[in-house]
Amino acid sequence: MVNSLEHTELLRFTTAGSVDDGKSTLIGRLLYDSKSIFEDQYEAISQTSSKRGEVGVNLALLTDGLKAEREQGITIDVAYRYFATPKRKFIIADTPGHTQYTRNMVTGASTANVALILVDARHGVVEQTRRHSFIASLLQIPHLIVCINKMDLVDFSEETYEQIKEDFSTFSHRLDVKDVEFIPMSALLGDNVVEKSTNMDWYGGSTLLYALENVHIGSDNNFIDCRFPVQTVIRPYSDDYHDYRGYAGRVAGGVFKKGDDVMVLPSGFTSKIAKIDTYDGEIEEAYPPMSVTLLLEDDIDISRGDMIVRPNNQPDVTQDVEAMLCWFNERPLQPRGKYAIMHTTQEARCIIKDVRYRLDINTLHRDEDNKEVKMNDICRVQLRTTAPLLTDPYRKNRITGSIILIDEQTNETVAAGMII
Amino acid sequence: MNTYQLNHLRELESESIFVLREVAAQFENPVLLFSGGKDSILMVHLAVKAFHPAKIPFTLLHVDTGHNFQETIDYRDALVERIGANLIVGSVQEAIDNGMVREETGYNATRNYLQTAVLLDSLEKGKYDAALGGGRRDEEKARAKERFFSHRDEFGQWDPKNQRPELWNLFNGRKLYGEHFRVFPISNWTELDVWQYLAVENVELPSLYFAHEREVFKRDGMLLADSEVLPRRPEEKLEKKMVRCRTIGDITCTGVWESEASTLEDIIAEVSIARQTERGGRADDKRSETAMEDRKKQGYF
Ligand SMILES: Nc1nc2c(ncn2[C@@H]2O[C@H](COP(=O)(O)OP(=O)(O)OP(=O)(O)O)[C@@H](O)[C@H]2O)c(=O)[nH]1
Numbered sequence: 034m035v036n037s038l039e040h041t042e043l044l045r046f047t048t049a050g051s052v053d054d055g056k057s058t059l060i061g062r063l064l065y066d067s068k069s070i071f072e073d074q075y076e077a078i079s080q081t082s083s084k085r086g087e088v089g090v091n092l093a094l095l096t097d098g099l100k101a102e103r104e105q106g107i108t109i110d111v112a113y114r115y116f117a118t119p120k121r122k123f124i125i126a127d128t129p130g131h132t133q134y135t136r137n138m139v140t141g142a143s144t145a146n147v148a149l150i151l152v153d154a155r156h157g158v159v160e161q162t163r164r165h166s167f168i169a170s171l172l173q174i175p176h177l178i179v180c181i182n183k184m185d186l187v188d189f190s191e192e193t194y195e196q197i198k199e200d201f202s203t204f205s206h207r208l209d210v211k212d213v214e215f216i217p218m219s220a221l222l223g224d225n226v227v228e229k230s231t232n233m234d235w236y237g238g239s240t241l242l243y244a245l246e247n248v249h250i251g252s253d254n255n256f257i258d259c260r261f262p263v264q265t266v267i268r269p270y271s272d273d274y275h276d277y278r279g280y281a282g283r284v285a286g287g288v289f290k291k292g293d294d295v296m297v298l299p300s301g302f303t304s305k306i307a308k309i310d311t312y313d314g315e316i317e318e319a320y321p322p323m324s325v326t327l328l329l330e331d332d333i334d335i336s337r338g339d340m341i342v343r344p345n346n347q348p349d350v351t352q353d354v355e356a357m358l359c360w361f362n363e364r365p366l367q368p369r370g371k372y373a374i375m376h377t378t379q380e381a382r383c384i385i386k387d388v389r390y391r392l393d394i395n396t397l398h399r400d401e402d403n404k405e406v407k408m409n410d411i412c413r414v415q416l417r418t419t420a421p422l423l424t425d426p427y428r429k430n431r432i433t434g435s436i437i438l439i440d441e442q443t444n445e446t447v448a449a450g451m452i453i
Numbered sequence: 454m455n456t457y458q459l460n461h462l463r464e465l466e467s468e469s470i471f472v473l474r475e476v477a478a479q480f481e482n483p484v485l486l487f488s489g490g491k492d493s494i495l496m497v498h499l500a501v502k503a504f505h506p507a508k509i510p511f512t513l514l515h516v517d518t519g520h521n522f523q524e525t526i527d528y529r530d531a532l533v534e535r536i537g538a539n540l541i542v543g544s545v546q547e548a549i550d551n552g553m554v555r556e557e558t559g560y561n562a563t564r565n566y567l568q569t570a571v572l573l574d575s576l577e578k579g580k581y582d583a584a585l586g587g588g589r590r591d592e593e594k595a596r597a598k599e600r601f602f603s604h605r606d607e608f609g610q611w612d613p614k615n616q617r618p619e620l621w622n623l624f625n626g627r628k629l630y631g632e633h634f635r636v637f638p639i640s641n642w643t644e645l646d647v648w649q650y651l652a653v654e655n656v657e658l659p660s661l662y663f664a665h666e667r668e669v670f671k672r673d674g675m676l677l678a679d680s681e682v683l684p685r686r687p688e689e690k691l692e693k694k695m696v697r698c699r700t701i702g703d704i705t706c707t708g709v710w711e712s713e714a715s716t717l718e719d720i721i722a723e724v725s726i727a728r729q730t731e732r733g734g735r736a737d738d739k740r741s742e743t744a745m746e747d748r749k750k751q752g753y754f
């Protein structure tokens with residue numbers, strides 16, 4: 034049992050799409066049909082469903098667990114759910130479709146390998162479909178599966194499916210997405226979720242579960258550019274480990290090997306890796322997303338926020354950052370406003386020097402005239418930071434390419450940023 | 454699959470260690486909430502790994518209802534001794550004695566709800582700015598909504614409708630004076646992951662988790678352990694059964710399950726085919742549809 038686990042991969046996926054397109058129902062259906070629901074959970078939601086006078090069991094209740102969500106019949110915040118098949122383990126983030134809660138959608142999507150974009154077959158591609166697809170592409174989610182849902186309400190029409198597929202493709206060609214797949218389904222009835230639909234013989238593709246089990250995720254990490262942001266310094270101060278000084282962190286990119294020449298940024302000092310340490314003993318190499326402790330041959334002043342890299346492959350060391358921002362806060366972006374900024378394990382302050390443009394989600398038009406950035410808007414900005422950041426373009430590395438902005442008065446996270 | 458691929462347990466381990474290190478780096482006075490259950494045992498194990506060979510930089514806080522299984526207390530004391538940690542006990546009995554909280558009465562009386570007040574009081578007294586909890590998102594539908602870094606106001610309250618966005622691995626631990634964070638490093642682990650990992654890592658566990666003979670009785674479809682703190686109704690007859698715990702909380706609300714599982718391998722086999730969630734045996738979740746959400750809003754674990 035334990036041994037058969039050695040090769041189980043973890044896949045993280047998120048849902049996206051407009052309100053009521055059936056995201057939560059789909060997750061419920063996926064869990065139910067893959068037999069991942071426990072009897073007491075099922076009993077609890079069937080009781081709630083009948084109390085509310087619903088016909089049948091409302092599977093969306095499996096993820097819509099908050100009182101306020103159940104009252105309104107919508108998803109407000111991300112729910113995380115888990116299931117496994119013999120092939121893979123899955124972490125699902127079921128996110129809200131409501132525009133007001135876009136920030137929660139971004140929260141769920143930021144760590145995903147795959148995004149399921151739901152489209153209501155009756156309504157086709159709508160503004161929120163475009164917004165979420167665009168966000169998924171900004172976040173560089175490597176794989177999109179467009180789930181054309183509620184096919185039962187359009188007589189399982191191939192024509193409708195093809196039309197939506199075409200509409201979506203026209204739009205997505207202009208996005209930066211590599212891998213898009215389309216599946217017609219009914220989350221309510223289970224068609225093409227786990228079981229192949231008998232109502233859509235014209236569809237020759239795979240079911241959703243099959244697609245999730247087989248999408249290739251091996252290359253989603255960056256194994257080329259070595260990046261090790263230091264989280265904390267480990268100094269035991271005990272007799273046995275008197276001179277021990279280890280740099281603890283999680284590998285953000287590349288493969289570090291014992292004996293490698295390394296450089297510490299921003300200081301620029303160089304050394305060699307003396308040891309890659311873990312609780313279970315020394316290891317020969319470390320790669321993403323491993324948490325390890327690096328020991329260097331020389332005593333150098335290194336602290337949290339510094340980054341260990343290879344001398345011949347360095348990130349940008351810069352106080353001027355260009356980034357795409359998703360704005361999350363009711364209080365609009367303040368031009369020339371000052372915010373706290375977090376990037377890997379580093380914190381600094383920054384000023385918004387310029388809003389380059391605001392993006393119109395529907396047309397993808399870059400608006401350079403009206404640059405007022407409100408909640409849920411997406412824009413491109415130029416930032417100036419108080420200390421140099423050690424950055425890569427987000428396209429190259431999702432960890433060293435991402436930032437968040439924090440309102441220094443309220444401490445709220447007001448924006449997510451992807452470095453260009 | 455390329456050779457640079459962690460299996461899911463190692464990936465979860467790495468994520469949790471990252472979170473534990475962030476807490477040590479971002480907070481001045483963090484505390485680890487230790488209940489004696491498998492999840493907090495896992496959390497301690499991960500913390501030991503995260504800071505090895507240094508000692509863990511967290512004080513352990515146990516909110517003791519006074520209705521714990523003796524095995525839990527023995528295990529706790531041995532663990533604290535072994536890892537050289539500092540333990541603080543918040544006592545519900547003391548809070549009852551000095552009038553801070555009042556005890557429930559009746560057959561279904563439990564001190565579970567009194568823990569919140571004692572927890573918040575202990576956090577305030579110790580001036581702790583972050584409390585690490587072993588909550589997992591797969592446990593319960595309100596827990597499924599938690600962030601890793603969960604902000605609490607000065608009353609310790611959770612506001613589920615207005616949580617901070619949490620992007621990538623950038624955890625915003627900033628707060629105003631008097632506020633604190635609850636941090637859940639093992640958010641993404643399932644019950645099965647926990648057992649599989651504890652087996653791979655050879656972690657010693659309290660004997661309660663393994664099948665043993667015990668006097669039990671049935672209430673509301675659950676089996677409860679015989680104890681002087683749990684008065685029985687006349688029709689509730691004691692029986693001897695082979696049982697084990699799937700979660701360990703206080704005696705009054707921890708259901709036990711009939712089981713023959715005597716090793717971790719047996720437990721894994723049992724959990725992977727279980728038809729009931731582990732909290733299906735928790736009376737504290739059964740009080741209403743949103744019992745957990747309501748408690749969490751008030752500052753529960
Ligand atoms: N007929 C039909 N109805 C569906 C299908 N999928 C979902 N629904 C219904 O659509 C409504 C909304 O479903 P939800 O799953 O709550 O939608 P959602 O996308 O999660 O909504 P938000 O999370 O609030 O954005 C519910 O009444 C579902 O029963 C489907 O395939 N066919």
Ligand SMILES: [Mg+2]
Pocket residue numbers: 056057058093097107108127128129130
């Ligand atoms: Mg939903």
